[in-house]
Amino acid sequence: MTPGLTPGLPQTGRTTEDLLAELARMKEGDLPVRGGKVTAYVYDTGRPGVHEAAARAYAEMLEVNCLDPTAFPSIVEMEKQVVGAVADLLGGGHGVFTSGGTESIMLAVKAARDARPVAGRPRIVLPVTAHPAFHKAAHYLGLDVVPTPVDPETFRADPAAIAAAIDDDTVLVVASAPSYPQGVIDPVAEIAAAAARRGVLCHVDACVGGWLLPWLREAGAEVPAFDLSVPGVTSLSCDLHKFGYAPKGASVVLFADPALRRRAYYASAAWPGYTVINATVQSSRTAGPLGGAWATLQALGREGYLRLGRDTLEAARRLRRGVGAIPGLRVLGEPDSSLVSVAGSAEVDVFVLSDEARRRGWFLQPQLSYAGIPANLHITVTGATLDGVEELLKVIEDSALAARERGPVRLPEGLVEAVAGLDLESLDDAAFAGLAAAAGVSIGAGGEDGAAPEMATVNAVLDALPASVREAVLVRFLSVMYS
Ligand SMILES: Cc1ncc(COP(=O)(O)O)c(C=O)c1O
Incomplete structure (x- = not known):
């Protein structure tokens, strides 16, 4: 490093416009926080004035x-x-x-x-x-x-x-x-x-x-x-x-x-x-x-929340009905709220479906199997979901069809056993990243040329591991991502 130069810290101060332009560039790969196409992590009222x-x-x-x-x-x-x-x-x-x-x-x-x-x-x-x-x-x-x-x-x-x-x-x-x-x-x-x-x-x-x-x-x-x-x-x-x-x-x-x-x-x-x-x-x-x-709270008031509640309820009902009619998919349980969990089948792999939906501009959150509950996709229905619920159902249907054509994730023979048997304590982050790359997983990178990242393989590997090994691998994943 050049003496006096600190990576990440400029020698002289920059203008606000310059900073905001760079911020916008850094955010280019982020999922959108408005518009209802990200069905986890973010909560959109569909009313820009409230967020403002x-x-x-x-x-x-x-x-x-x-x-x-x-x-x-x-x-x-x-x-x-x-x-x-x-x-x-x-x-x-x-x-x-x-x-x-x-x-x-x-x-x-x-x-x-x-x-x-x-x-x-x-x-x-x-x-x-x-x-x-x-x-x-x-x-x-x-x-x-x-x-x-x-x-x-x-x-x-x-x-x-x-x-x-x-x-x-x-x-x-x-x-x-x-x-x-x-x-x-x-x-x-x-x-x-x-x-x-x-x-x-x-x-x-x-x-x-x-x-x-x-x-x-x-x-x-x-x-x-x-x-x-x-x-x-x-x-x-x-x-x-x-x-x-x-x-x-x-x-x-x-x-x-x-x-x-x-x-x-x-x-x-x-x-x-x-x-x-x-x-x-x-x-x-x-x-x-x-x-x-x-x-x-003040900008929405009781009436605002009640209207959002009504829209959320209607959207969740339409989503549950619609998903139930898509071959190879089923809603798990009878949700009392507006969180919907969708399981796949031998023909439709939910991890592949999630990647397919992401390619179509929608994020459906994968959940790993645990305690006898099968792997599934989580959809948080919010007040902003109602306007796009038919589009969401169409994306799920198209993605399920594409997942059926692609077939379930096929992991290379012995990969899960190899990961489960890794002595993570003896591996440094670079060695772990190298192993992941050899298995086709590039940690920290988005998809090629801004394309949506393919996560089905990563999810399938994690899904096949016991929880304690999942945890150890995830900690490594994070460590490599920030190194
Ligand atoms: C039921 C429940 N409890 C706790 C949490 C943790 O909340 P936070 O991510 O704000 O820490 C969540 C987050 O989704 C949740 O759904």
């Missing part, structure tokens, strides 16, 4: 630091409004505004761990369909996870299996409303009652459904009670950056009582510097997402 209001409020709050609410009272007023709106809709409680579902869950797990000291290592009992954020929280906070099976037809948690798994070291039981993989609501009342009988806390993960299900119910869908009004439910997470349509970095965790919320807080006076008192994992933290979430 959120972006401006986000920018307005960008430099405000949530580290010290006494220095910036605006954040207290704003957070009280946002958390209050979520509590009003979801059975009351006392909340914290967090950066996302994972952080909300992390705080709920910390509160449960600290509220209920146990003799052994604390445990979380959850259904296998619960989000990995619970495994991550357990990993970070020193708990064990006890997974329980779900019904093989409905994909809902089994309350009896959960009740049987609770022991003296259990500090938290989990139900999802809905679970992400198949979009079904677990039997919250029975699970919460089983937890309460043993004096154990119960968290409802409504990250994806909290700000959706009440509007679907109002629009005519049958939605069972799932929130803090259900006896035995002690905490709940609800992401506003999902069906609240707020910019990313916005979630709320609610606790049934203020004493439990205090268990989520953290204070430290063990140094000679400023006083540390945090409600969240982050300490210094931009108030941008809070401003963005506040503005989105």
Whole structure:
């Protein structure tokens, strides 16, 4: 490296126009965040004015630091409004505004761990369909996870299996409303009652459904009670950056009582510097997402969310009916929300179908087989899906036909065994990248000449591996991507 030159840092400052032009170039390969063709990751209202209001409020709050609410009272007023709106809709409680579902869950797990000291290592009992954020929280906070099976037809948690798994070291039981993989609501009342009988806390993960299900119910869908009004439910997470349509970095965790919320807080006076008192994992933290979430709620209002709810419900119904009529495909379970999971067959490989859809400009999220649930494609139906639902169905039908013609992924003989037998500890990132390339997988590169990347082989290999090996390979994948 030339002395004085740092890659990524120019010698002299650049103009805003220049920077934005480069940013636009870097984003050229990104999936589009508007328009409804990306059926995971992004949530589009189809109303540009709402997102514009959120972006401006986000920018307005960008430099405000949530580290010290006494220095910036605006954040207290704003957070009280946002958390209050979520509590009003979801059975009351006392909340914290967090950066996302994972952080909300992390705080709920910390509160449960600290509220209920146990003799052994604390445990979380959850259904296998619960989000990995619970495994991550357990990993970070020193708990064990006890997974329980779900019904093989409905994909809902089994309350009896959960009740049987609770022991003296259990500090938290989990139900999802809905679970992400198949979009079904677990039997919250029975699970919460089983937890309460043993004096154990119960968290409802409504990250994806909290700000959706009440509007679907109002629009005519049958939605069972799932929130803090259900006896035995002690905490709940609800992401506003999902069906609240707020910019990313916005979630709320609610606790049934203020004493439990205090268990989520953290204070430290063990140094000679400023006083540390945090409600969240982050300490210094931009108030941008809070401003963005506040503005989105205000810009849409009850009527806006209800209209989005109606459109979402209608789109999800048409999608389910349409997919059910495509040969070789079936919808898994009977989704209670607007998340739809589509399984293939011996003739139609869902991983190939996903690549085919991507070529046609649509992103359908592959989900690997797990715990007896087959590989499938996940589609999150949002308010913006309705306008394009017939086009989406046509893309799925055409892609299924193309996948049928191409046939399922055929992995080179011995490849899966070779990957499973790799001693990853003895391989550096370059050697791993070389092996992947030899197997036809180029890590970190998009498709040739901007074409959509082919992921079917990667997904088929991962799908054939046990979860622990999948995890080790995925960590390697990420490491190589950033090297
Ligand atoms: C049910 C559920 N819980 C938790 C999460 C994690 O949320 P985040 O990605 O905001 O951390 C998700 C994300 O999709 C989810 O669907």
